[in-house]
Amino acid sequence: MTVLVFWGLILAFCISFALLKWSDLKYRRKRLPPGTMGWPIFGETVDFLKYGPDFMKKKRAKFGSVFKTHILGCPTVISLNQELNRYVLMNEGKGLVPGYPKSMLDVMGKTNIAAVHGSAHKFIRGSLLTLIGPEAIRDQLLPEIDKFMRNFINNWDGKTIDIQEKAIEMAFYAAFRQIIKAEYDLVCKAFKAEFDKAATASLSLPINIPGTNYYEGLQARKKIHKLLKQIMEKRSASGKTHDDMFAELIGNEKSRYHLSEEQIFDQIFAILYSGYETVSVTSMMAIKFLHDHPKALQELREEHLVIRERKKPEEPIDWNDYKSMSFTRAVILETSRLATVVNGVLRKTTQDLELNGFFIPKGWRIYVFTRDINYDPLLYPKPFTFNPWRWMDKSLESHSYCFLFGAGGRLCPGKELGMVKVSTFLHYFVTKYRWEEVGEVEIIKFPRVEVPNGLHVRVSKH
Numbered sequence: 487m488t489v490l491v492f493w494g495l496i497l498a499f500c501i502s503f504a505l506l507k508w509s510d511l512k513y514r515r516k517r518l519p520p521g522t523m524g525w526p527i528f529g530e531t532v533d534f535l536k537y538g539p540d541f542m543k544k545k546r547a548k549f550g551s552v553f554k555t556h557i558l559g560c561p562t563v564i565s566l567n568q569e570l571n572r573y574v575l576m577n578e579g580k581g582l583v584p585g586y587p588k589s590m591l592d593v594m595g596k597t598n599i600a601a602v603h604g605s606a607h608k609f610i611r612g613s614l615l616t617l618i619g620p621e622a623i624r625d626q627l628l629p630e631i632d633k634f635m636r637n638f639i640n641n642w643d644g645k646t647i648d649i650q651e652k653a654i655e656m657a658f659y660a661a662f663r664q665i666i667k668a669e670y671d672l673v674c675k676a677f678k679a680e681f682d683k684a685a686t687a688s689l690s691l692p693i694n695i696p697g698t699n700y701y702e703g704l705q706a707r708k709k710i711h712k713l714l715k716q717i718m719e720k721r722s723a724s725g726k727t728h729d730d731m732f733a734e735l736i737g738n739e740k741s742r743y744h745l746s747e748e749q750i751f752d753q754i755f756a757i758l759y760s761g762y763e764t765v766s767v768t769s770m771m772a773i774k775f776l777h778d779h780p781k782a783l784q785e786l787r788e789e790h791l792v793i794r795e796r797k798k799p800e801e802p803i804d805w806n807d808y809k810s811m812s813f814t815r816a817v818i819l820e821t822s823r824l825a826t827v828v829n830g831v832l833r834k835t836t837q838d839l840e841l842n843g844f845f846i847p848k849g850w851r852i853y854v855f856t857r858d859i860n861y862d863p864l865l866y867p868k869p870f871t872f873n874p875w876r877w878m879d880k881s882l883e884s885h886s887y888c889f890l891f892g893a894g895g896r897l898c899p900g901k902e903l904g905m906v907k908v909s910t911f912l913h914y915f916v917t918k919y920r921w922e923e924v925g926e927v928e929i930i931k932f933p934r935v936e937v938p939n940g941l942h943v944r945v946s947k948h
């Protein structure tokens with residue numbers, strides 16, 4: 487077996503090497519972007535993941551702001567040129583569709599919003615917006631989020647907690663409870679365990695052998711399907727009505743958006759996947775930045791105390807309260823910028839293209855690396871300082887080069903929902919508690935923001 491695997495690897499290596507050479511010859515006369523493709527199969531993936539922003543800096547110094555490489559199993563053009571980035575994001579129709587890795591599409595579903603384009607994308611996005619758009623937030627989601635957050639942070643007084651762990655739980659369970667309400671207590675833990683495996687697999691090498699993350703993720707996807715199907719059948723047999731997203735997705739025969747069973751399940755995957763790490767990292771880093779900047783914390787807390795003062799203790803926050811949280815919004819935007827919650831997005835060419843005078847072959851990936859624009863001193867003076875006040879000038883959020891939530895036809899449809907979740911979490915946290923950090927905090931910034939040893943804080947009543 488070991489011998490077979492060894493020779494298999496050697497063969498794959500040789501084929502890949504031959505393909506690289508062939509590709510070199512094929513495109514020799516065309517003007518590909520400058521750059522190097524690294525090793526067969528692995529390309530430059532290891533350096534890319536290990537050094538991240540420094541890898542980009544080194545490449546930019548050598549080749550300029552648009553260069554080719556080979557990462558995550560694909561020939562890829564990386565663009566640090568923000569004008570080109572904007573062009574790519576705004577022109578999906580010109581052959582620049584999402585290009586997420588195979589493992590992600592296999593685990594998250596072929597009809598997932600990130601896997602489809604053209605009219606199929608319009609349809610899935612339209613359906614999603616009826617579930618998570620502003621009207622749904624105001625009328626259905628916000629009251630539920632309020633109830634969830636209140637409960638979630640209820641008994642932290644006197645405890646030392648890991649904010650990273652709590653933010654992850656909060657982001658998952660808050661989203662899951664809106665999808666499945668009646669059966670939440672019964673299935674939420676099992677569902678999270680399986681979903682976490684699927685999320686890990688979404689960024690793994692697609693090797694379908696027992697023991698690999700990819701294999702485990704595909705198994706987890708099957709189990710999640712089974713669980714959803716059971717709930718669907720039980721609900722249908724009981725004849726009871728339900729008021730959650732799952733019910734809306736199932737019962738949408740009457741609406742414009744009649745989804746197949748596969749589309750319903752993939753829609754659920756999309757809602758959980760897209761709003762999970764983004765919301766948890768933003769919440770965690772907001773707590774971190776506020777801890778380190780007492781003036782900002784004071785102003786944020788005052789904003790929330792004013793809201794509390796006009797309410798009875800158990801009265802939930804509503805849409806108007808949320809809309810009045812302008813400093814909180816500024817804190818969230820500044821957190822998202824300074825921590826760079828999303829480094830960039832992936833696209834794939836559906837035809838040979840010419841971009842910025844370079845030839846980009848059909849099927850290549852384009853990594854629209856937006857991280858650098860977050861630290862552009864022209865857009866954000868003193869870019870490495872946490873300064874939420876800069877966002878009080880509302881024009882900054884709608885700036886053509888503000889890519890915190892993407893741009894164009896894929897602009898994040900969950901932006902407002904994410905904002906509402908983080909704002910509500912902060913509302914209850916800062917009005918109820920004060921906190922101090924315990925121990926050293928080491929933050930990893932790439933490829934994702936994480937705190938390997940946790941972000942431990944000692945919490946006491948405010």
Ligand code: HEM
Pocket residue numbers: 584599600611614618756757758760761762764765768822827828831832889890891892893895896897898899900901903904905
């Ligand atoms: C609050 C933090 C959030 C950040 C920083 C964020 C960021 C982004 C970014 C940068 C994109 C563009 C991806 C691309 O162009 O390929 C995106 C897309 C998307 N986001 Fe968010 N997001 C957040 C929260 C959420 C939430 C709470 C949801 C809830 C469902 C969500 C759902 C989505 C979906 C479904 C897409 C794909 C849209 C499409 O392909 O048309 N996001 N998000």
